[in-house]
Structures are given as structure tokens and as C-alpha cells.
Amino acid sequence: MTLAFSQQVYANDQRDAFIKALMGKMTIAEKIAQLNLVTPTSKTGPFATKNAFLKLKDGSAGNVYSVMGEPDFIHEKAMLADSTSLKIPFLNGLDIIHGYKTVFPIPLGLSCSWDSILIEQTARVAAIEGSAVGYNWTFSPMVDITRDPRWGRVMEGAGEDPYLGSVVARAMIKGYQGDDLKSETSLMACVKHFALYGAAEAGRDYNTTDMSRLTMYQYYLPPYKAAIKAGAGSIMSSFNDIDGVPATANKWLLTDLLRDEWGFKGFVVSDYNCIQELVAHGVASDYEEAAGKALIAGLDMDMASESFAGSCQKLLDDGKITIDQIDAACHRILEAKYNLGLFENPYRNFDPGKASTVLLCEKHKQVAKEAACKSMVLLKNENQTLPLSRQSKIALVGPLADVQNQMFSMWSFRGETDSIVTILNGLKKQQNKIVYTEGSFITDEPVFLGKSRGFYNDQEQAEMIAKAIEAANQSDVIVAVLGETSNMSGEAKSKTDISIPNCQRQLLKALKATGKPVVLVLINGRPLTLTDDLQFADAILEAWRPGTMAGDAVADVLFGKYNPSGKLTMTFPRSVGQIPIYYNHKNTGRPYVDGQRGGIMKFNSYYLDELNSPLFPFGYGLNYTSFRYGEIQLSDTLVTGDKGKLTAKITVTNTGNYTGEETVQLYLNDPVASLVRPVKELKKFQKIYLEPGESKELEFELTTEDLKFYNHDLQWQWEPGDFNLFVGTSSSDVKVAQFNWQK
Numbered sequence: 001m002t003l004a005f006s007q008q009v010y011a012n013d014q015r016d017a018f019i020k021a022l023m024g025k026m027t028i029a030e031k032i033a034q035l036n037l038v039t040p041t042s043k044t045g046p047f048a049t050k051n052a053f054l055k056l057k058d059g060s061a062g063n064v065y066s067v068m069g070e071p072d073f074i075h076e077k078a079m080l081a082d083s084t085s086l087k088i089p090f091l092n093g094l095d096i097i098h099g100y101k102t103v104f105p106i107p108l109g110l111s112c113s114w115d116s117i118l119i120e121q122t123a124r125v126a127a128i129e130g131s132a133v134g135y136n137w138t139f140s141p142m143v144d145i146t147r148d149p150r151w152g153r154v155m156e157g158a159g160e161d162p163y164l165g166s167v168v169a170r171a172m173i174k175g176y177q178g179d180d181l182k183s184e185t186s187l188m189a190c191v192k193h194f195a196l197y198g199a200a201e202a203g204r205d206y207n208t209t210d211m212s213r214l215t216m217y218q219y220y221l222p223p224y225k226a227a228i229k230a231g232a233g234s235i236m237s238s239f240n241d242i243d244g245v246p247a248t249a250n251k252w253l254l255t256d257l258l259r260d261e262w263g264f265k266g267f268v269v270s271d272y273n274c275i276q277e278l279v280a281h282g283v284a285s286d287y288e289e290a291a292g293k294a295l296i297a298g299l300d301m302d303m304a305s306e307s308f309a310g311s312c313q314k315l316l317d318d319g320k321i322t323i324d325q326i327d328a329a330c331h332r333i334l335e336a337k338y339n340l341g342l343f344e345n346p347y348r349n350f351d352p353g354k355a356s357t358v359l360l361c362e363k364h365k366q367v368a369k370e371a372a373c374k375s376m377v378l379l380k381n382e383n384q385t386l387p388l389s390r391q392s393k394i395a396l397v398g399p400l401a402d403v404q405n406q407m408f409s410m411w412s413f414r415g416e417t418d419s420i421v422t423i424l425n426g427l428k429k430q431q432n433k434i435v436y437t438e439g440s441f442i443t444d445e446p447v448f449l450g451k452s453r454g455f456y457n458d459q460e461q462a463e464m465i466a467k468a469i470e471a472a473n474q475s476d477v478i479v480a481v482l483g484e485t486s487n488m489s490g491e492a493k494s495k496t497d498i499s500i501p502n503c504q505r506q507l508l509k510a511l512k513a514t515g516k517p518v519v520l521v522l523i524n525g526r527p528l529t530l531t532d533d534l535q536f537a538d539a540i541l542e543a544w545r546p547g548t549m550a551g552d553a554v555a556d557v558l559f560g561k562y563n564p565s566g567k568l569t570m571t572f573p574r575s576v577g578q579i580p581i582y583y584n585h586k587n588t589g590r591p592y593v594d595g596q597r598g599g600i601m602k603f604n605s606y607y608l609d610e611l612n613s614p615l616f617p618f619g620y621g622l623n624y625t626s627f628r629y630g631e632i633q634l635s636d637t638l639v640t641g642d643k644g645k646l647t648a649k650i651t652v653t654n655t656g657n658y659t660g661e662e663t664v665q666l667y668l669n670d671p672v673a674s675l676v677r678p679v680k681e682l683k684k685f686q687k688i689y690l691e692p693g694e695s696k697e698l699e700f701e702l703t704t705e706d707l708k709f710y711n712h713d714l715q716w717q718w719e720p721g722d723f724n725l726f727v728g729t730s731s732s733d734v735k736v737a738q739f740n741w742q743k
């Protein structure tokens with residue numbers, strides 16, 4: 001429900017008057033309590049808050065997260081607010097990252113759908129389910145740009161591109177918050193992790209980040225800004241330092257940029273224990289100093305460290321902070337609660353019966369199945385191995401083929417494992433000629449072995465492989481489901497080796513040696529180095545962690561009921577040594593294109609022992625059909641003026657035998673500018689659906705807005721000159737045209 005401007009102004013005045021009156025009744029201790037976010041569990045961080053529920057009850061904490069359990073339990077804890085003198089309702093948050101009870105593919109997988117409407121739908125379903133059990137706040141979307149798959153949290157984001165990352169961020173905010181934050185089915189979003197967290201050096205989680213302001217503005221900041229402009233109610237400061245100052249105490253980041261430059265009106269919550277960690281970073285000598293620095297920098301709410309609760313009164317008494325700074329933070333938090341409608345309807349007409357009607361309902365599962373299908377990316381398909389015939393005898397092999405909880409990620413802790421359709425079960429629903437065998441341990445990596453993680457032994461491994469070969473020899477085709485476990489990616493899950501675990505690769509090799517066609521289905525949370533495995537698979541389907549409807553979706557894709565249309569949003573490297581590797585790179589003064597320049601002794605920018613090109617580039621994804629791209633038709637080759645417009649048309653034809661969906665991507669390159677510009681940048685894309693033989697003419701309209709970039713003075717501007725325009729099926733398979741744009 002959008003209000004007319006005058007109504008909005010009146011509504012804001014009403015809100016401000018209400019908050020002013022409320023704050024007029026609050027003691028300093030009650031104001032400080034609003035800045036305090038506690039948690040009864042250490043499910044997603046190093047520790048739980050001692051006596052969290054007591055602190056909520058006595059009013060020393062004003063917000064809570066990760067209260068997990070049945071709706072009645074969550075509601076009972078939320079009602080502790082009624083025990084406090086002013087009965088100010090709590091923000092009640094949870095990491096609802098890719099679904100609550102109905103679990104969707106991991107966000108990195110979902111982003112490969114390039115389908116903003118679908119992505120919004122998944123966030124809407126997550127909000128309906130999360131709000132039905134009593135939450136009003138989710139720590140999502142994670143919009144960190146990522147170029148390093150060693151970092152385990154790449155699974156939580158939308159990959160490497162700022163334009164696509166911004167499209168996904170807007171869709172998630174809209175889905176979570178809906179049209180009216182006061183609606184009972186809305187969740188207030190919390191954009192994270194602000195900022196640059198995905199650029200952790202060496203892909204090691206929580207590590208330092210270091211980049212120029214130009215790189216920040218051009219590549220890493222846009223999705224956060226897009227989320228703020230889309231109306232996100234809150235934002236979370238990240239663990240890392242920026243320009244040497246940790247985000248949580250970084251005034252340039254939290255005040256100058258976020259509030260003064262971007263106009264953000266919501267509140268900033270720290271990530272888990274970030275205030276205390278200022279001491280470990282080395283910018284505060286104790287927690288009291290840390291709390292003061294964070295508040296003064298612009299942090300409003302303290303997650304889990306209780307530093308504000310423990311130090312603000314003393315800092316105030318010592319004149320190190322002001323009551324205005326406490327009031328400002330408290331006001332923003334009360335405003336968020338007001339915007340959520342919590343003062344009128346603190347428990348949103350809580351009704352446990354409502355939850356049971358929405359959690360995992362058929363409609364939501366259908367969205368989950370569509371999302372899983374559209375997130376999958378066909379990486380290889382030789383000899384038309386896929387789609388499978390329903391007449392084929394299938395040997396289904398692999399340690400991830402029939403394990404329910406491996407279809408989720410580490411963040412889907414409220415998902416119902418029993419509800420998951422495994423790949424075996426999904427295939428069985430559609431075909432009855434399947435022989436299944438585990439084939440291998442999940443891993444032989446020592447770090448993952450030990451009493452709690454299951455044992456590995458060569459003898460048993462050899463026996464499992466022998467059984468798999470036996471099954472393969474009796475079948476027409478092998479489907480091998482391999483990859484990572486859910487605890488190999490996610491928070492604090494960085495890896496230096498991002499290949500499929502060795503024992504699984506041995507299985508794959510043995511299966512290929514049978515001479516039967518091999519379909520590799522990947523279950524993983526990051527781009528993997530598959531270079532040596534390609535030869536052992538005739539077809540490769542990247543299925544990510546597909547969520548609740550995993551088996552049905554994989555079956556639909558393998559049997560051709562759904563023609564895979566996903567496109568990678570993060571580059572797959574050939575080897576870890578190439579990282580960071582991303583499509584929108586710069587040309588350098590000594591560019592080198594694999595195989596196009598002299599011998600290995602030429603003085604160019606390349607590796608002696610590896611190609612420059614990725615294994616699979618950004619925007620890449622095959623289809624069961626084939627598409628032919630015509631030549632680009634430009635409305636002009638010379639355009640003038642700020643208000644000029646240019647139309648690029650291209651005809652795409654389905655030249656294959658299957659109806660298919662294609663994501664047509666448009667990139668620009670500015671070959672000569674005041675700054676080095678990337679070889680190409682995604683500017684637009686359109687999804688089309690073509691029957692066999694059908695053609696469609698697509699039209700893209702360009703304005704000077706599409707030419708703009710941040711110049712050395714960080715001004716968002718465009719410069720006249722020649723431009724290269726690319727349209728194609730991936731960032732490396734494009735048609736090219738040129739135009740010139742003059743002032």
C-alpha cells in the first residue's frame with residue numbers, strides 16, 4: 001500500500017510524534033536496552049547470551065534473535081515484552097536465508113535463474129512462513145559480491161556481478177518486506193554484510209579486505225545501495241575492516257556513506273559480537289572503548305556482545321558519548337518497530353493454527369520446485385546424453401544421491417529434513433528402472449574425518465566402488481551424484497582445495513572406465529575446480545544445494561520435463577591458482593588470450609602452467625536445445641547528448657528440438673576512458689522462451705545511464721567516445737557491435 005506524499009508526510013509526523021512521546025517516558029537504561037540484541041543459542045556464532053530470556057523479561061534487552069522451536073515457544077518468548085514496564089515489542093530475528101520451513105536452493109544457485117520474479121517469490125514465501133511462526137525480522141539478503149570460491153559464504157550471495165547482484169537484492173527486499181511492512185506477513189530485511197565482506201583476502205573468512213574506493217564504488221557497493229534504495233529496513237555491519245577500520249566502527253562507512261550519501265533511514269545492527277572484536281582487530285583497548293567507537297561511528301544495535309548494555313551508561317557518565325547519540329540509535333530502532341506495526345499489533349494476531357496451514361504447503365513446495373529447476377546449470381552435455389530416456393536402466397551412484405539433509409545448507413536449520421525429496425526418491429517417482437548404490441564415502445579429507453564425522457577406510461571404499469561398477473555394468477547410463485557436504489561451505493568454511501573430494505573422484509573415474517555414459521550431478525555450495533573431472537563425465541548438471549524439492553527438480557531436469565536454463569553468476573576457475581578470477585576484469589597493458597599469442601616466453605600477462613580463461617565463465621549455461629543469435633542491429637552508430645537513446649536489436653532462434661528458456665545478456669565495454677575500464681560489464685538481460693524453430697527479436701534500449709562509471713573523483717558520470725556492445729548467451733560467447741556516443 002503506497003501512500004500519497006501528503007499522507008506519507010502525515011504518517012511520518014504521526015510516527016515521530018509517537019516515538020517522541022514514548023522516548024519521553026523512557027529511562028536511559030530502557031533506551032540502552034533497545035540497542036541490545038541477544039540470542040539464547042550459539043547456533044550461528046561463538047556464544048549465546050547468558051540468561052537471554054531473563055534479560056528480555058527484565059527489560060535489559062530489547063530485541064532477540066534465533067529463538068528457535070515451535071510457534072508457541074517463539075510466541076511465549078516474544079511475549080516477555082509484556083513483562084517490561086513500557087511493553088515495547090521486540091524485534092524477533094532469524095537467519096531466514098533461503099526459505100524457512102520450505103527450503104529453496106542456496107542463494108548462489110537461485111541467482112543462476114536470473115529470474116527476479118521467482119527470486120522475489122521465494123523471499124515472499126519465506127516471509128509468509130517466518131512471520132507465521134512469530135519472526136518479524138530476517139538477516140537476509142546477503143548481497144556481498146564474491147570473486148573467490150575459496151570463501152565458503154559465496155553460497156549465500158548472488159555471485160560476482162554488481163548489476164545482477166543489485167537486481168537480486170531488490171527482488172529479495174521486495175519479497176521479504178512486501179508492499180507494506182506493517183502487513184502480518186512481512187519480515188523486515190537486513191542487508192548484509194556491510195561492506196565488502198566477500199572480498200576477504202585469500203578467501204579466508206573474517207580476513208581483512210583491502211581495495212580502492214574506486215573498486216568499492218564500481219563493483220562491491222552497488223548491491224548494498226540497491227537494497228537500501230529498495231527500502232531495506234536494516235543493514236548489518238560486517239566482520240572485516242575497510243581502509244583499516246573495522247566496518248562496525250567505521251564512520252565513513254556507517255555515517256558518511258550510508259546515511260549522508262545514500263540517505264539510509266533504517267538502523268545498523270552489528271554482526272555477531274563485532275563490537276567486542278574491535279579489541280582483537282586492534283582499534284580498541286577494551287570493550288568499553290569499543291562500544292563508544294561503534295556508537296559514535298553510527299552503529300545502532302549490538303548483536304550478542306552486550307557491549308552497549310555493559311558500557312553505554314558509563315561512557316555517558318564519563319562524557320565519552322552523548323545522550324543524543326543514544327537517542328539517535330534508539331529512535332531508529334523504535335522507528336523500525338513502528339514501521340513494522342508492532343506498537344499496534346505486537347504479535348501480529350499470532351495464531352499457531354495459521355502456521356500449520358502455510359508451512360510447507362503445496363503452493364510453497366511448487367515455488368521451491370520451480371526455483372530448484374531454474375537454479376540448475378547444465379555445464380556439459382556431449383552426445384546428447386541428457387535428457388535421459390525413461391526406458392533407460394539407470395545406475396544411480398554417489399554419497400549425495402540419497403541423503404536428505406545434504407540438500408540443505410548450513411543456514412536452513414529450520415527446514416524439515418523429513419520433507420526433503422532425495423534425488424533417488426525423485427527419480428523413482430518418475431522411473432522404475434533404477435539401481436542405487438552409494439559408491440563412495442563423501443570424503444577422505446582428514447579435516448572432515450573423526451569420530452563425529454564418520455570414518456573412511458580404503459578397503460570399504462574399494463568395496464563400494466566395486467558395487468557401483470557392478471550396478472553400472474547392468475545399466476544403460478550412470479547418474480553420479482557427487483560434491484560437497486553442507487558443512488564444506490557456508491560461514492567459517494573456507495577451503496584451499498575446492499575440488500570434489502578425492503575419494504568421490506576415484507569413483508567417477510571408475511564409473512567412466514565402464515564405458516557407460518556418465519551424468520555427473522553436482523551438489524555443492526561454491527564453484528568447484530572440475531578441470532580433471534570433465535573427462536570422466538559426458539554430462540554435468542550443477543544442482544547446487546537444491547532444497548526441499550531437490551529430487552523432484554533433478555528428476556524433472558534429467559528426464560527433460562524441465563529444460564535446464566540456469567546461467568552461472570560466479571566464474572568456475574580451472575584451478576585455485578587463478579583465483580580471483582571474474583569476467584569483468586581489466587585488459588592490462590599486456591593482455592593475453594589463451595592460444596592467441598606466441599610461445600610461453602612472450603612477455604604477456606599469463607601463467608606458465610595454466611590458461612587464463614576460466615573453466616566455465618560468468619553467464620554460461622547450456623540447454624537441451626540450441627539457440628542461434630543473429631547479428632546485432634543498432635538504431636544508430638553515432639548517438640549524441642545526455643538524453644540520447646540507442647536501441648540494440650537481435651533475433652534469437654531456437655534451432656533445436658526442445659522448447660527452451662534463454663537468458664540473453666547484454667554487455668558494454670568502454671575501450672578508451674579516463675580510467676581503465678573492464679573488458680565487459682553486464683548492463684541488461686532478457687529471458688525468452690522459444691519453441692523449436694521459433695525466433696524472437698529482442699530489443700534493448702540504452703541511455704547514457706548505461707555508460708556511466710565512477711571516475712577518479714568518484715563521480716558517477718559518462719564519457720564520450722567509442723563503445724563495444726556485446727549480446728550473447730554468456731559473457732564469453734557474444735555477438736559484437738560498435739557505436740560512438742558524443743556529448
Ligand code: GLC
Pocket residue numbers: 044045095139192271272491
Ligand atoms: C553470523 C553471520 C551473519 C548472521 C548472524 C546471526 O555470524 O555472519 O550472517 O546473520 O551471525 O546469525
